[in-house]
Amino acid sequence: MVVLFLSAVDSAADWQAELGRLLPDLELRVWPDLGDPTEIEAALVWRPPPGLLDRLPNLKLILSLGAGVDHILADPSLPPGVPVVRLVDPYMTAAMSEYVQLQVLRLHRQDPAYLEQQRARRWRTLPQPNAAERRVGVLGLGVLGSDAALKLKVLGFDVAGWSRSERKLPGIATFCGADGLEALLRRSEILVCLLPLTPATAGILDARLFGLLPRGAALVNCARGGHLVEADLLAALDGGRLSAAVLDVFRDEPLPPEHPFWAHPRILVTPHVAAATHPPSAAAAVADNLRRLREGRPLLNRVDVSVRY
Amino acid sequence: MVVLFLSAVDSAADWQAELGRLLPDLELRVWPDLGDPTEIEAALVWRPPPGLLDRLPNLKLILSLGAGVDHILADPSLPPGVPVVRLVDPYMTAAMSEYVQLQVLRLHRQDPAYLEQQRARRWRTLPQPNAAERRVGVLGLGVLGSDAALKLKVLGFDVAGWSRSERKLPGIATFCGADGLEALLRRSEILVCLLPLTPATAGILDARLFGLLPRGAALVNCARGGHLVEADLLAALDGGRLSAAVLDVFRDEPLPPEHPFWAHPRILVTPHVAAATHPPSAAAAVADNLRRLREGRPLLNRVDVSVRY
Numbered sequence: 001m002v003v004l005f006l007s008a009v010d011s012a013a014d015w016q017a018e019l020g021r022l023l024p025d026l027e028l029r030v031w032p033d034l035g036d037p038t039e040i041e042a043a044l045v046w047r048p049p050p051g052l053l054d055r056l057p058n059l060k061l062i063l064s065l066g067a068g069v070d071h072i073l074a075d076p077s078l079p080p081g082v083p084v085v086r087l088v089d090p091y092m093t094a095a096m097s098e099y100v101q102l103q104v105l106r107l108h109r110q111d112p113a114y115l116e117q118q119r120a121r122r123w124r125t126l127p128q129p130n131a132a133e134r135r136v137g138v139l140g141l142g143v144l145g146s147d148a149a150l151k152l153k154v155l156g157f158d159v160a161g162w163s164r165s166e167r168k169l170p171g172i173a174t175f176c177g178a179d180g181l182e183a184l185l186r187r188s189e190i191l192v193c194l195l196p197l198t199p200a201t202a203g204i205l206d207a208r209l210f211g212l213l214p215r216g217a218a219l220v221n222c223a224r225g226g227h228l229v230e231a232d233l234l235a236a237l238d239g240g241r242l243s244a245a246v247l248d249v250f251r252d253e254p255l256p257p258e259h260p261f262w263a264h265p266r267i268l269v270t271p272h273v274a275a276a277t278h279p280p281s282a283a284a285a286v287a288d289n290l291r292r293l294r295e296g297r298p299l300l301n302r303v304d305v306s307v308r309y
Numbered sequence: 310m311v312v313l314f315l316s317a318v319d320s321a322a323d324w325q326a327e328l329g330r331l332l333p334d335l336e337l338r339v340w341p342d343l344g345d346p347t348e349i350e351a352a353l354v355w356r357p358p359p360g361l362l363d364r365l366p367n368l369k370l371i372l373s374l375g376a377g378v379d380h381i382l383a384d385p386s387l388p389p390g391v392p393v394v395r396l397v398d399p400y401m402t403a404a405m406s407e408y409v410q411l412q413v414l415r416l417h418r419q420d421p422a423y424l425e426q427q428r429a430r431r432w433r434t435l436p437q438p439n440a441a442e443r444r445v446g447v448l449g450l451g452v453l454g455s456d457a458a459l460k461l462k463v464l465g466f467d468v469a470g471w472s473r474s475e476r477k478l479p480g481i482a483t484f485c486g487a488d489g490l491e492a493l494l495r496r497s498e499i500l501v502c503l504l505p506l507t508p509a510t511a512g513i514l515d516a517r518l519f520g521l522l523p524r525g526a527a528l529v530n531c532a533r534g535g536h537l538v539e540a541d542l543l544a545a546l547d548g549g550r551l552s553a554a555v556l557d558v559f560r561d562e563p564l565p566p567e568h569p570f571w572a573h574p575r576i577l578v579t580p581h582v583a584a585a586t587h588p589p590s591a592a593a594a595v596a597d598n599l600r601r602l603r604e605g606r607p608l609l610n611r612v613d614v615s616v617r618y
Contacts, residue, residue: 094440094465098414098417098418098464098465099418101410101414105411108407109411111411114580118577118578121571123580128582130400130403130404253432254432257430262430263430271434272434273423
């Protein structure tokens, strides 16, 4: 089987080594060396150039190199009927939850204020509740959001979650739909975004949403840059509606050097590192779906193109 | 019963309110208004001036306003035979473990390096293992150290702990004694100090100890400033032996404005806030020991003056 590999950020050599161990008869053809396009049956991709996948006449499966698929569905000429699968890897899920735990603890313990105090050489104690007295909201209860919500609960936080359709999680108050979203926001002192990026969620982190959070709330966005209206965040921080934000994802990546987020004292920037794709563990999930394709068995983590995740 | 209250950092009014609810017949006499010193039967203190407690002829109990008692035992004229009790409060224990979880996650996820990158507007991904691949060592397995070690384990870290005398903790490799200390240090990529400050542990965080850690290890000190040899830490950071340090406690508090720790790019300073004394919960522990004193029952959390904790 010939699989096209295309990514500007993942290592083709690592993927070749890991997949080669699991599927010795697989040929990983690394973009831009397409060879004979008719031979390509599957494509393992991160941000494929629009139109490329439609030029592969025998393509039977598109596999994302990340948890999200927005970077694939953004292609207006995506070949219809070719299934798209997300990458679900317990190692990456654990990495994302670590990131969320770190950033929520950071905001809970007023780290941005203490970092500012350190810069000013100022010694001052701030009133501090315990985690059980801190209400955290998680937007998105898919694989990543559910795991993060449960692991925030383990830290002792008062956690609630929101998803488009109803979800139940042990020990966590869950909300759904438009009314549920407002209820979730009104109680969330720290809000974590782990939504898929779809036409329904693009720009959801805007002035209207910030206005529903308790005054002084804080934001963690480790989903996609497209969820955030950047000017609204700056206005909310500067107006005191929000106290701080931690951002791992951006509309333009790498974040341009002149972007105001870099130097904002209440914004922490990390360079899309919350849950890096990890070939030694992720290759098993990819190989599993490639075997399923070959054997005609149902694919795992297939995207519902009608809702785009 | 008359109890002397003495602290430059705790609120006498809060303690009066909380203890008054639990022990309506208690009179909290707030230093420096000693009144008739012969009436004082117990003293609830943080950093009492040397010699003061020895001037209270009917003193029967000394209660610390913090988890440690070094600030009391430092008094060379401490009245012999008067029991000293530590403050053990589940709320403060939870706060300390939150702080340790935050700081260990921060060091694990290379936060000091990412903060430096943000200051330089630099977008660069660093190789990142998961928590299960990160070895963390906890020095001190008393109430605070044990809870922190167990809660780091919950985060998925590979945790080990060390104490003077042997301790067992589920799922955690424990070491004791001098040989055990070297074994613990050699495996600890992140080292957390939660030791009591005693003549045996003063200055334990020195060049010799740092030399036993893996190169590039990181340190969290949330015990006492007296554990750390400050010049050795600066040398270890500047020489690359250590990669970063998070410090909540200092030899001089407040940390003086001219101190080099404030501006060091690999030192995070917090102003002794890891586990602030919290009267609404701590008053129960204090009231319990005052009742035990009055009724002649055994005291809880009594210090063994021979080992000074």
